[in-house]
Amino acid sequence: MGGAGSAKSPLTWAVHLSVLLLVVLWTLPTAGLFISSFRDKDQLAISGWWTALAGSTQNLQARTGTSDDQVERDGVFILEGNVFGEGSGTVSAFGTSGLNPTEYEPGAEAELREGGVLTVAEDGAYAITSPSELDLPRGARIFFTTTIPPRFTLDNYREVLASEGIGRSFINSLTVTIPATIIPILIAAFAAYALAWMKFPGRALLIAVIVGLLVVPLQMSLIPLLRMYNGIGAFFGVPAKTYLGIWLAHTGFGLPLAVYLLRNYIAGLPREIMESARVDGASDFEIFMKIVLPLSFPALASFAIFQFLWTWNDLLVAMVFLGAQDSELVLTGRLVNLLGSRGGNWEILTASAFITILVPLAVFFTLQRYLVRGLLAGSVKGG
Known part of the structure; x- marks a missing residue:
């Protein structure tokens, strides 16, 4: 009797593990569906549900102020602002073209095609400086990379x-x-x-x-x-x-x-x-x-x-x-x-x-x- 019981033991374990594996495989899609339904749509578009609790790296863009917002200091025209607007975040890289949004590191100087030199700090603060008056009737576009913290919302529902x-x-x-x-x-x-x-x-x-x-x-x-x-x-x-x-x-x-x-x-x-x-x-x-x-x-x-x-x-x-x-x-x-x-x-x-x-x-x-x-x-x- 003991031999028969011990002979069945490996098979029993195999059956239990197989059933457990099937349960997990069938449950994971439903769990992923449930988690994804509460995620922000921008984060949902670029990362899977298993990264819901981690921050997501996104390439974003912002537009600076216009020529009317520039000020003159010591003979230099300056246009300042923050790429996050009224929000906050951390910039890991920035660029002046959508083809290369990570061309410059925070604090580096980038030449703008419209004229002027652009610098972007890690906290998102930017400054465009020029010895002559800036001609930016629509502002300049800034492309930057940042890590967005996980966001959950009921907007989808x-x-x-x-x-x-x-x-x-x-x-x-x-x-x-x-x-x-x-x-x-x-x-x-x-x-x-x-x-x-x-x-x-x-x-x-x-x-x-x-x-x-x-x-x-x-x-x-x-x-x-x-x-x-x-x-x-x-x-x-x-x-x-x-x-x-x-x-x-x-x-x-x-x-x-x-x-x-x-x-x-x-x-x-x-x-x-x-x-x-x-x-x-x-x-x-x-x-x-x-x-x-x-x-x-x-x-x-x-x-x-x-x-x-x-x-x-x-x-x-x-x-x-x-x-x-x-x-x-x-x-x-x-x-x-x-x-x-x-x-x-x-x-x-x-x-x-x-x-x-x-x-x-x-x-x-x-x-x-x-x-x-x-x-x-x-x-x-x-x-």
């Missing part, structure tokens, strides 16, 4: 949450996701019970078809399903772009997995319970409602997590079956529009992404204790 239509899109996503999660669960639960415990011709063939539907790509069935729905809708006078259409679409795409998952779980329930209920005169409907459903809650919760995550993060099906108008746009579509077609305002991407995962995270952590139990029970017990 304010920009996303204050954007027009974001609240309406949030409601639209909930309106799509909640029914699109409940409807396939209700249908699949009845079908799974029938396939697991009711005898009828063609049951094995139906199970094989359901397994085959699991591998059908969504993109291949999207257009045929849309055409069929539009044809039926036109026959009955139902508008093409409605919530009913997207509910049915998500139901159709989610049913194969739902039926397969629930059928495996329900088939593994103790046969003695079913037989005892039938001996007591219970019908199939009563057995399903009073025995099967309460015992199948872990499997129902497992599928609810998958279906909710899929429908909440969906954009393709929503755009096809619901449309892209402002009043019908889901949250994912609204956030894509905020970024712009050319990636403008991309710095709000981190805040947008974290806002979209708040609801799925809440659903997952609420039901996660049932997830593993629901998945594994159906995999080790078969009927």
